[in-house]
Amino acid sequence: MKPHAGDDAPARALLLTAAPEDPDSTRSAPEPAYAISTHGLVKSYPGPDGTAVHAVRGLDLDVSQGETFAFLGPNGAGKSTTIAMLCALARPTAGRAVVAGTDVVARPDRVRRNVGMLFQHSALDPDLTAEQNLYIHARLYGMGRRHARRRVGETLEAVALTDRRRSPVRTLSGGMRRRLEIARGLLHEPRILFLDEPTTGLDPHARAQVWDHLRTLRERHGTTLFVTTHYLEEAENCDRLAIIDAGRLVAQGTPFALRAAIGDDRVVLRTGDDTRARQVVHQTAPPDTALTLDADGLCLRVPDGSAWIPRLCAALEAHGIPVRAASATPPTLDDVFFHHTGRSITTARPPQPETGKDA
Amino acid sequence: MTAPEPAPAPAPAPEHRDAGTSAPPAPPDAPATPDAAAPPDTPGREPTRLRRELRAVHALVHRDLLRLSSQPTHTALMLLQPVLYLFILGGGLAALIPTSTLGVGYQTYLFPGMLMMTVQTPAIMVGIRLITDRQSGYLRELLMAPVSRTTLLLGSCAGGTTVAAVQGAVLLAMAGAVGLPYDPLLLALLMGGMILASFTITALSLALAVSLQRAEVFHMLLGVVMMPLLFLSGGFFPLDSLPGWARSLAAVNPIAYGVDLLRRSITLRLPDRATAAGIEWFGSRPPLALEAAALLAAGALALLWAAHRFKRPD
The missing domain is CATH 3.40.50.300 (P-loop containing nucleotide triphosphate hydrolases)
Known part of the structure; x- marks a missing residue:
């Protein structure tokens, strides 16, 4: 166990x-x-x-x-x-x-x-x-x-x-x-x-x-x-x-x-009023959380993202801001690869496959 | 429920911990040699080094024989060509060439050459297969085996020689059709000559194959070289009617040695069928044993060279 x-x-x-x-x-x-x-x-x-x-x-x-x-x-x-x-x-x-x-x-x-x-x-x-x-x-x-x-x-x-x-x-x-x-x-x-x-x-x-x-x-x-x-x-x-x-x-x-090691889950929230939501989240989330607002909605990176969703939602509801969607995505190995090499493993494919170097 | 975990000290070496649980290492009773902990292959006994290498050689010979038996059509086709030459070309020309010029009927004269032709095709195929095995990746699988690379090359050579000898034996069974008696000693001599020649041609083919990367180059080279080699082998016509330069070329043609060896074996048993001269060294015929030794030496040298090239790891 x-x-x-x-x-x-x-x-x-x-x-x-x-x-x-x-x-x-x-x-x-x-x-x-x-x-x-x-x-x-x-x-x-x-x-x-x-x-x-x-x-x-x-x-x-x-x-x-x-x-x-x-x-x-x-x-x-x-x-x-x-x-x-x-x-x-x-x-x-x-x-x-x-x-x-x-x-x-x-x-x-x-x-x-x-x-x-x-x-x-x-x-x-x-x-x-x-x-x-x-x-x-x-x-x-x-x-x-x-x-x-x-x-x-x-x-x-x-x-x-x-x-x-x-x-x-x-x-x-x-x-x-x-x-x-x-x-x-x-x-x-x-x-x-x-x-x-x-x-x-x-x-x-x-x-x-x-x-x-x-x-x-x-x-x-x-x-x-x-x-x-x-x-x-x-x-x-x-x-x-x-x-x-x-x-x-x-x-x-x-x-x-x-x-x-490369960091935290990506939590995305879509609310009725993202600008106000941002302030609420800012107060609720850990102090130095990175917060961005883009076309996807309000995005933040926190450890254990899915555990934060109910807390954030509760806080937003308490302020009267409706939450339309919430998601937490853990980092993928592709993110890990990207983090270390600066590119995605799926795009880094040279035309020549590695074969026949030996024997 | 935190209490009864008996592990005394997993903490100081966290990296090793899961290794210790899944696969029990044996440090207490095997302090020095890590091999002592190796799981034995067969309970009790480990085959000796030599035995392992011999088994690998046998495996490769076995593979060649299995391939031979799994492709009966292919095998039959390879035999077809010499049979056609022997009975159609030989039969047709026999009427034109009087027995007095060659000492024997043309079909009998042609027989050693056709035996060599039968033997040479599978022998040469060994080299081609080394290249295709390398391209397909099968060679890498062979190289993974815990035997020396020389053993693998020896195995290939032994396999090629065996297959060639088997096919030669099939044609040899037709000896009666060209007027040769089924004399056990004669057949043994011819068989021995064929095996020797197969070995040398296989070795030469391997020596060529280890230095070539592409099968096409090999095929091209064969296409250019095979015809002159066959014509200069003395299999179709006596060499002494050729100009001097052609005869010197024949004197370094391994197939000519093979043909000559077989022809002289026949003469040895049936002196009344003495045929025209074959290989000559400085104007005289070398002794039969010396000729055989030269052929063997050429094969051995080729094999040594191939092994040397092949041994070089990546």
């Missing part, structure tokens, strides 16, 4: 990552409590004319065990690159990342044994059946034949694809393929599952199904989920999230804390 640990510490949630490499960054013992821990992670690619393209510029992340962590940012922000580094697919240019207790540079094979990965673009062998795809993957992960067969059966069941196990992958729908990919990611029972835009291109129904499976997975096995997304509503449902923009972490914390 307790609120989440981070909820009561909104200030802590804000992490401004301007901090460059500090000398005491070489912590020797990795924190076992963290599933993922990075420090000053940097990735640059050689760009045109000898310049360097900085995809990720100094990332400090801590993801706890069993947590569902969202990595929110517009396309091209460096999400996929970060995931590639955390899975030991790409080598960091600088900095350090410890995943599942193992340094990604020192022991990439051990990291990969402990993590599962769901890439942004579906990559199954379309000519083979669902079962064959999984079996080959299980064998790639070094499982014996019997163990591989058992896990294939279990994971197919977990994603409710047992009845389609003999269908060639090219005959499966997009949502089924995604689920099959989740099954593939789970074959070796990873402790951490990375999901790069797991629901992009799926219809709402398939999207909900994918999330159902992920939730079950987390409840049953305590798997840590690291999800990149540019869907705000998906990030909203995660335990914690980090916002990344142009390769930098701009904020991290619980959705609640992040929203709380």
